[in-house]
Every structure is written in C-alpha cells, then in structure tokens.
Amino acid sequence: MARIPKELVDQIIHHADIVEVVGDFVSLKRKGQNMWACCPFHHEKSPSFSVAPAKGLYKCFGCGKAGGVVQFIMDIEGTSYVEALKYLAKKYGIEVQEEEKTPEQQLAQNEKDSQFIVSNWAKDRYHQLLQKNEEGQSIGWSYLRQRGLNQTTIATFELGYSLDQWDDLLKAATAAGFELKYLEKTGLVVRREDDNGQDTGRRYDRFRGRVMFPIHNISGRVIGFGARTLKPHDKTAKYLNSPESEIYHKSDVLYGLYQARQAIRTEEQCYLVEGYLDVLSLHQGGIKNVVASSGTSLTDGQIRLIKRYTDNVTVLYDGDAAGIRASLRGIDMLLEGGLNVRVVLFPDGDDPDSYIRKVGDQKFKEHLEQASHDFIQFKTDLVSREAAQDPVKKAEAIREVLQSIAKVPDPIKRQVFLQQTSQTFGIDEQVLITEYNKIARQTAKSPASLPGLDVQKPRSSSTPARANNQQPATNNQLSPEEEAEALMYGASPEDLMGGGGDLQTLTREDLEPIPDVQEQCEREIIRLLLLYSAQPLAPDVSVAQYIFGQLDETPFKTGVYGDLLHLCREELTQGRWPEIRILIQHSRSDIRALVAELATERYELSPNWTTHQIHVPRELDLLQIACDNAILRLNKVNVERALAEHMDALRHPMDEATLDGHLQTIRALKQMDNQLAGMLGTVLSRGA
Structure with a gap:
C-alpha cells in the first residue's frame, strides 16, 4: 500500500x-x-x-x-x-506526494495504473458504441430495453456493447496510443497461437458482439468485464468474463458493490444474487443494496467485502432445488464469516430478475419480507422434508444441519439454533449437543479453536482426604504441605497463621479477577488520559503526569490499551498533551474506534442547573478521586492476578524450599491486596 x-x-x-x-x-x-x-x-x-x-x-x-x-x-x-x-x-487543496518507492515498486505501480487506464478507456468505448453506433443501438440497446432496463440504470452501471468484429477494439486502442501488452494483460485482446502453442503474432478482441457489463472495484475503477452474447446460435459461452489479471481477482470482487455500498450500509442489509441482470433489475426497482457473485462460488474475499458494510445478508434463490443444494456450501461460508444469513426463494422457473419484471417493484418487496427465512431454519426444513420417514436419511439430515451450526462463531446463536433443530426433528437437545461437539472436534483446526458447547457438571463440595502419611499439626502450626493443601481448597493465608479464628471459605474463583476486570481498569485509565490529560491536579502536576508517575512501568495486559498508553506517553515525552483530535486520526482502525468510543458522550449537563443555583458535581471536579481509584483498582487486579498464579503453582510438585517461597509470596500479596481494598473502601466483613 x-x-x-x-x-x-x-x-x-x-x-x-x-x-x-x-x-x-x-x-x-x-x-x-x-x-x-x-x-x-x-x-x-x-x-x-x-x-x-x-x-x-x-x-x-x-x-x-x-x-x-x-x-x-x-x-x-x-x-x-x-x-x-x-x-x-x-x-483542502493539499498536494499529496507519496513516499518515494523503490524502482521495482514504482514499476509495479506503473503497470497497474496502465491497466486501470486502458480498462477505463475500453469501458468508455463500449458505452459509446452502445449509445451511438448503429449496431450497438439495434442489437445491444434493444436487448437491454427488452430486459426492462432504462437509461438511468444503463448509465449508472456504465453498460456497453462490443462490435461483432475480430479487431475493432484492438484497432481503436492502437490508434489511441495504448500499448499492446496492456491490452493483453487486461484480457481485452487475445494472442492467437498455433496448434503447438506458439505465438502466431496475430491478435484479436476477446469480446465481440456482446453486451458489456463493466466490473468496478470498491473505489469505482473498472477492473474487468462480464459480457453476454446476443447471437442466437453462438457456440461460445453465453457469459464471458475477463481473465484474472494484476488488477482483477474475481474471488475478491462482487458485481454492483460499488453502486450498492452506501445503500447496504444505510439499510444494514445486503441482498446477494447470482447474475448481472438480477442486480440491474433490483437496483432499478428501488432495491439498491444488492450485489452478485457473478455466477462463481462464494469466496472468503467476497464475504469479507460484505462484512465491511453489514453483518446481515439475504441470499435470493430461484426455485430450482438442485441449484439450492449446490449453494448450501457457500451459505455455510457466510455463517463462518460471522454473518447473519437469511434466504428468500422464488417460484419455480423464476429468478430475481424475471420475478421483479413479472410482479412489479412493490409486490417484489413484499415477497422479500414475507418469504425471508433464517438460513438454519430453512436448511433444517429443507433436509427434514427430504429425509421424510427414512431414519437413515433423517440422521444424515441432522448431521448436515449440525455442520452448518458448527460454522456459526457466536455461541449464543449456536445454542438457539440447536434448540430450534431439536424441536424440528423431535430430537432431545442434549443428544444434538453431544453430536455437535463431535462434529466441532473433527472439523476444528486446533483444540483451542473449538466452538464447543459444554455440558455443566455439578462441582463437588467435598475436600480431598489428607494423605495417609500426613500427621495433624499441633498448636495451630501447619506444615508447608498442609498449608499449601489448605490454600488450594479454601483457606486464606492469614487464617493459617495461628490466630485460632475460623477459616474463611474461599475458592480459586474468588482469588482470580473476573476476566473483564483487567480490561475495564486499563480502559478507565486510558479514558482519563484522553479526556483530562492537561487538567491540573496540583500546581505543575497534570492528570497525565500524575497517572504516568503512579503507573511507573506497570504493564497493560490488553493489547490496544497498552498501545494507546504508549502513544499517550510518547506525546507527553515530545512535550505535547495526548489530544483526542490527533489520536482519533491514527492509521490503526482499532485505536481510532477506541478513542471515539471513550471520548463521546451522548448527554450534556443542562445550563438550567446553574441558572437555578443547583450544584451538580462533575467528574472534572473530582479528578483526583477518579485518578486514584483507577490506579488503585488496576494495582489490585494485578495483585489478584499474581496471587492466582502463585496459587496455581501450588498444584504442581515442588521441593520444600520452592513451596515455602510461594507461600511467603502469597502471604505478602494477600496483605497487599487487603491494603488496597482498604484504600478503595471495599473491605468486606467476614463472618464469624
């Protein structure tokens, strides 16, 4: 880039x-x-x-x-x-001079730019031939109007026509000064070879006598073409596409996305169809958030393109059962990409293009609303009907549905889908969960990535019996082994120090911070830095200086918060305050998103409070308390984390000296944890 x-x-x-x-x-x-x-x-x-x-x-x-x-x-x-x-x-009239490229980089960029230029020129020529050439008007224009397309749609998608001649484009491009190699690289011109694969030196146009559908990238630049033949007895393919090139990779392109991107974002919905004319007819009918896979199987690149604009996709099918079956794998990929997938079917013999022309725009939109089904439910109904009363087919049908559910990354959605599948097939949900976990284990790349569904087992409340060779301690003194065992199963270190008091029942979960607590503590410190870094807490001491002085080298565990903390520290080192308006423009999207989230507030304090002489405390008035609390809470979480790590260590075999070292550290950490709790005012009373 x-x-x-x-x-x-x-x-x-x-x-x-x-x-x-x-x-x-x-x-x-x-x-x-x-x-x-x-x-x-x-x-x-x-x-x-x-x-x-x-x-x-x-x-x-x-x-x-x-x-x-x-x-x-x-x-x-x-x-x-x-x-x-x-x-x-x-x-703003600022000239952009990009950093100097290496000769190789510059050459590669020049090659791509030249291909973009010749593709755009070809698009313009095809469009002009459609509108002004006699053949283009009588054949190409007539066909498009016959398909119900109007002037606005033709212009919006820059449709065109290629003359039914072997070298019309080649001659025109040569006359316009374009190099032959770029015509070949973009696939506009094809070299003729002999039976032995040798270049004969002759060239001809790839597209002849066809309606031309320019394919745009997301920035609106033409990168390739789709072309439909209009010859009734043409032995070549009905649709012919540009070959892969340096600028055109069909697996990373969706037809119509350039024209649809804003509507997809606004409607929070993307309609996915198969062909060019499906896109054109729906767009003309007011359904502008529609794209096509252009007759190819869905790819990961295309799914990522959709997800840039929405999480919701509805796949529009014709009523052909074989076609639906062939497309199920592509929909599984949509699920795996984290998209919410729905399906709409049309009557047999109709595709989206023919159906909207048959029933009209309004009826078509009503059909989209009424015939839309969640994909998992749709697939469940489809395979259950096919299985009918055959037990073997029914079992296979259930596994098919479970394989789709396994693609869903959201655990809550998976659980809901399992419940629905259980009801549809009349199968106990626990049986489905067991079978689902088998499928997940078989298809997962690594154990860590399994989207498994755990069946919770009751936890035993019994304490393991003391080993036969251990003797009870006297005078309230425990051996290191006994102390370690007690710590692992519920006693706090200070309760084991001979005071004779009752043991406080603690579990390891009590000692571990809640997973999100660390992140929330780091988040609060970043928020204070972003909003109040330059605000004074004391003479010559700002919020930013105070926080960094107190944190010293305390590490952040959450990556993006740690990176943002580093950026704030760098700004301060350079003699600048960390400013929201600068950090919000960072090149990293996660940092931009975090700054925006932390720096925005929906509501403002009404000036009427001041007018009526009612004092409402603001955070700005309580910054010292806010900073102290944020730092103390982060320190407490770090102490609790360290305490949990030493507790974990006690579960493994070790010599007595190492064990004693862990126990001493646990005592010190627990004492520190209590001190921090006291400073925060969160000491809990302990039962007798």
Missing part, C-alpha cells in the same frame, strides 16, 4: 474541519456544544448522529459508527485510510 509521509498526514488532519467535511453529506444543527443530524449510515427519524467540533470526532448513538474526520470519509465512501486522506487533501 502507498504511504503518505507523517508530516503530510498531520497537515491534512490539521486543515480538515470535521463539521465542514460531515456537512457535505448531512445537514448539521447545533444543540449545546455539539452538532446533530439524522445518521447517514442508517435510517432514523430522530437525530442521534453527533459531531463534537472541539474533539474532532463524530458518533452515532443509534448504529454505533464513530471516529474522526478520516474515519468518516472511510465509512461514508467505503475507502481505505490512504484513499480517505487523499480525498481530504484534494478537498
């Missing part, structure tokens, strides 16, 4: 006014300190989309989209980080 020098990135971000940029797409109205509008990313009647000029960020409290000015362009235009920066640079 091309790189833009950091100094230029900083210049672009400095000039880009988020209110001005967002205002190009929505109508903003001021309310309090922020600007508000209806969200451009989803349908809503009441504005929940907020822009905070002071922080340089936006946030929709409906759909959750958030970020800075660069992220907004990425979201609204569906572009990459670099492309969004170029968009802003162009808007």
Whole structure:
C-alpha cells in the first residue's frame, strides 16, 4: 500500500474541519456544544448522529459508527485510510506526494495504473458504441430495453456493447496510443497461437458482439468485464468474463458493490444474487443494496467485502432445488464469516430478475419480507422434508444441519439454533449437543479453536482426604504441605497463621479477577488520559503526569490499551498533551474506534442547573478521586492476578524450599491486596 509521509498526514488532519467535511453529506444543527443530524449510515427519524467540533470526532448513538474526520470519509465512501486522506487533501487543496518507492515498486505501480487506464478507456468505448453506433443501438440497446432496463440504470452501471468484429477494439486502442501488452494483460485482446502453442503474432478482441457489463472495484475503477452474447446460435459461452489479471481477482470482487455500498450500509442489509441482470433489475426497482457473485462460488474475499458494510445478508434463490443444494456450501461460508444469513426463494422457473419484471417493484418487496427465512431454519426444513420417514436419511439430515451450526462463531446463536433443530426433528437437545461437539472436534483446526458447547457438571463440595502419611499439626502450626493443601481448597493465608479464628471459605474463583476486570481498569485509565490529560491536579502536576508517575512501568495486559498508553506517553515525552483530535486520526482502525468510543458522550449537563443555583458535581471536579481509584483498582487486579498464579503453582510438585517461597509470596500479596481494598473502601466483613 502507498504511504503518505507523517508530516503530510498531520497537515491534512490539521486543515480538515470535521463539521465542514460531515456537512457535505448531512445537514448539521447545533444543540449545546455539539452538532446533530439524522445518521447517514442508517435510517432514523430522530437525530442521534453527533459531531463534537472541539474533539474532532463524530458518533452515532443509534448504529454505533464513530471516529474522526478520516474515519468518516472511510465509512461514508467505503475507502481505505490512504484513499480517505487523499480525498481530504484534494478537498483542502493539499498536494499529496507519496513516499518515494523503490524502482521495482514504482514499476509495479506503473503497470497497474496502465491497466486501470486502458480498462477505463475500453469501458468508455463500449458505452459509446452502445449509445451511438448503429449496431450497438439495434442489437445491444434493444436487448437491454427488452430486459426492462432504462437509461438511468444503463448509465449508472456504465453498460456497453462490443462490435461483432475480430479487431475493432484492438484497432481503436492502437490508434489511441495504448500499448499492446496492456491490452493483453487486461484480457481485452487475445494472442492467437498455433496448434503447438506458439505465438502466431496475430491478435484479436476477446469480446465481440456482446453486451458489456463493466466490473468496478470498491473505489469505482473498472477492473474487468462480464459480457453476454446476443447471437442466437453462438457456440461460445453465453457469459464471458475477463481473465484474472494484476488488477482483477474475481474471488475478491462482487458485481454492483460499488453502486450498492452506501445503500447496504444505510439499510444494514445486503441482498446477494447470482447474475448481472438480477442486480440491474433490483437496483432499478428501488432495491439498491444488492450485489452478485457473478455466477462463481462464494469466496472468503467476497464475504469479507460484505462484512465491511453489514453483518446481515439475504441470499435470493430461484426455485430450482438442485441449484439450492449446490449453494448450501457457500451459505455455510457466510455463517463462518460471522454473518447473519437469511434466504428468500422464488417460484419455480423464476429468478430475481424475471420475478421483479413479472410482479412489479412493490409486490417484489413484499415477497422479500414475507418469504425471508433464517438460513438454519430453512436448511433444517429443507433436509427434514427430504429425509421424510427414512431414519437413515433423517440422521444424515441432522448431521448436515449440525455442520452448518458448527460454522456459526457466536455461541449464543449456536445454542438457539440447536434448540430450534431439536424441536424440528423431535430430537432431545442434549443428544444434538453431544453430536455437535463431535462434529466441532473433527472439523476444528486446533483444540483451542473449538466452538464447543459444554455440558455443566455439578462441582463437588467435598475436600480431598489428607494423605495417609500426613500427621495433624499441633498448636495451630501447619506444615508447608498442609498449608499449601489448605490454600488450594479454601483457606486464606492469614487464617493459617495461628490466630485460632475460623477459616474463611474461599475458592480459586474468588482469588482470580473476573476476566473483564483487567480490561475495564486499563480502559478507565486510558479514558482519563484522553479526556483530562492537561487538567491540573496540583500546581505543575497534570492528570497525565500524575497517572504516568503512579503507573511507573506497570504493564497493560490488553493489547490496544497498552498501545494507546504508549502513544499517550510518547506525546507527553515530545512535550505535547495526548489530544483526542490527533489520536482519533491514527492509521490503526482499532485505536481510532477506541478513542471515539471513550471520548463521546451522548448527554450534556443542562445550563438550567446553574441558572437555578443547583450544584451538580462533575467528574472534572473530582479528578483526583477518579485518578486514584483507577490506579488503585488496576494495582489490585494485578495483585489478584499474581496471587492466582502463585496459587496455581501450588498444584504442581515442588521441593520444600520452592513451596515455602510461594507461600511467603502469597502471604505478602494477600496483605497487599487487603491494603488496597482498604484504600478503595471495599473491605468486606467476614463472618464469624
């Protein structure tokens, strides 16, 4: 990927006014300190989309989209980080000079650029031939109008026509000054070979006498073509596509996505069809959030493309049972990609294109609503009907459904699907869970990645008997082995120190921090740094200086929080405060998302409180307490984690000196844990 020098990135971000940029797409109205509008990313009647000029960020409290000015362009235009920066640079008249490439990199880029240029030229020529050439009008244009397509749709998708001649495009391209090698690399021109595979030196057009469907990448650049023959007795394939090239990889392309991306994002739904004409007819009928796999099997690359814009996909099938069966594997891949999948069937003999032309736009939309089924339920019904009363087929049908459920990454969804399958087939749910776990183990790449469903067993409350060779201790003194055993099964270290008091019942779960606690503590410290880094706590001591002074070298366990802490520390080292409006433009998407999430607040304190002389404490007034609590809680979690690790160590064989060392550390950690709890005011009273 091309790189833009950091100094230029900083210049672009400095000039880009988020209110001005967002205002190009929505109508903003001021309310309090922020600007508000209806969200451009989803349908809503009441504005929940907020822009905070002071922080340089936006946030929709409906759909959750958030970020800075660069992220907004990425979201609204569906572009990459670099492309969004170029968009802003162009808007503000800043010349972008990318970092110097190596000769090899520059050559590769030139090769790709040349292929993009010749593909775009070919698209324009085909489009012109369709509209102005006699053959194009009488054959190509007539066919498209016969299929019900209007001028707007033809122009939106830049449809065209290739003349029924061997070398029309070749001659026109040569006359326009294009090199032959780029015509060949893009597949527009084919070299003729003899029977031995030797180049004869002759060239001819790949596409002849066909309606042309340009294929765009997500940025709108033409990367290839699909072409339909109009000759009634043509022995070649009905549809012919561009071959793979440096700019066209069919496994990473969805036809119509460039035109549909904004509608998919707004509707939070993607309709997936098979052919070009399905896309065109539905788009013309007002269903603009539609894309096609162009007759190829679904790929991981195509699924990732859909997921960039939505988690919801509805697959539109014709009523052909064989076709449905062949497509089930592709839908399993959609499930595995984390998408919510639904299915709509059409009557036998109809595909989406023919059905919308038969019943009209409104009836078609009603059918989409009424005939939409969750895929797992759809597959369950399909295979259960096929199995009928045959027990062997029924067992295989159940396994087929379980194999699809195993593709679903969300454990809650898996559980719901298992319950539904149990009801449909009349099979005990526990039997399905057992069989599901077998399938998951067989298909998983590694044990750690198994999406298994555990059957909970009751935990035993009994304490293991003392080993035969152990003697009871006297005078409240326990041997190291006895102390270790007691610690493992419930006693706290200080209770074993001879005070004669009752033992407090603790389990190992009590000593371990809740998995999310560490993350929440680190999150709170990052939030305080982002919002209040420059605020003074004492003369010459800011929040950022105080927090870093107290943390010293305390490591963060959560990757993105640790990285953001490092960025804040770097800013402070450079003599700058960690500013939201700068960090929100970071090149890493996870950092941008986190900064946006922590820095946005939906509600502001009404000035009426002050007007009526009612004092409402603000966090800004209590920063010292907030900082102290955040640091103490993180320290306590780290102590609890260390305590749990030493407790784990007691479960393994060791010599007496090592054991004694662990016990001493446990006593010290427990004492420290109690001190921190006292400072936080969280000491719990212990029962007698």
